[in-house]
Amino acid sequence: MSPSITIGILALQGAFAEHQIRLQNLRLKRKIETVLVKTPEDLQRCHALIIPGGESTTIALLARLSGLLEPLKEFIRVKPVWGTCAGAILLAQSVTGAKKDGQELLGGVSIDIARNGWGSQVESFEAPLDVTGLQDPSVPFTGIFIRAPVVLALEPDAPIQVIARLAPHLLPEPAEDENDPRTVVALRQGLHLLTTFHPELTQDDRFHDYFARKCVFPTVPGVVVG
Numbered sequence: 144m145s146p147s148i149t150i151g152i153l154a155l156q157g158a159f160a161e162h163q164i165r166l167q168n169l170r171l172k173r174k175i176e177t178v179l180v181k182t183p184e185d186l187q188r189c190h191a192l193i194i195p196g197g198e199s200t201t202i203a204l205l206a207r208l209s210g211l212l213e214p215l216k217e218f219i220r221v222k223p224v225w226g227t228c229a230g231a232i233l234l235a236q237s238v239t240g241a242k243k244d245g246q247e248l249l250g251g252v253s254i255d256i257a258r259n260g261w262g263s264q265v266e267s268f269e270a271p272l273d274v275t276g277l278q279d280p281s282v283p284f285t286g287i288f289i290r291a292p293v294v295l296a297l298e299p300d301a302p303i304q305v306i307a308r309l310a311p312h313l314l315p316e317p318a319e320d321e322n323d324p325r326t327v328v329a330l331r332q333g334l335h336l337l338t339t340f341h342p343e344l345t346q347d348d349r350f351h352d353y354f355a356r357k358c359v360f361p362t363v364p365g366v367v368v369g
């Protein structure tokens with residue numbers, strides 16, 4: 144049997160425990176171990192990483208204080224990483240509207256994003272999403288959006304695959320064009336996955352299954368893909 148795969152969850156602040164539960168629920172042909180990452184030594188054990196939702200400024204500050212900022216940037220250059228909500232902000236290459244020196248980013252995904260882009264009157268909402276590549280694609284995935292970021296632009300030449308969009312009329316300022324970047328709520332770029340909502344809060348493991356099978360398994364030799 145091929146050796147197990149270790150998926151880390153950055154556990155400095157936010158919804159890391161829920162991601163761990165979802166990963167532990169997966170039934171795949173390859174054994175997955177999970178690590179709550181708090182130090183550079185924890186990170187070194189991982190084949191892949193999830194950066195959870197929470198408060199992106201706090202996570203970045205705690206990463207700096209834990210000596211994780213540079214190791215995380217290096218990890219993202221070579222290994223699969225999935226950012227959810229605050230984690231998606233940290234994976235973005237730029238944040239519009241951030242105070243100068245107010246937001247440290249890890250980068251890795253070629254998008255511009257806005258924090259809390261739904262406005263304070265829309266703190267959170269749920270929406271059914273059709274997601275390309277999930278198991279049972281005819282069953283919508285319930286996206287839970289909590290003070291979620293909004294994608295403002297995708298770098299034109301970047302190898303980005305949009306895998307889920309919101310209906311244009313659900314945007315705070317409705318879009319006329321269904322390709323408006325603000326409708327993008329889940330995407331892949333190379334090894335990386337980014338979701339502006341919280342799949343770990345839905346009792347549905349399909350996004351974690353997607354990350355493991357499509358982003359992580361192909362990078363670790365000896366894997367039996369289920």
Ligand SMILES: NC(=O)CC[C@H](N)C(=O)O
Nearest residue numbers: 196197198199228229258
């Ligand atoms: N649910 C979340 O992760 C919210 C993200 C938060 N608004 C931020 O800017 O970091």
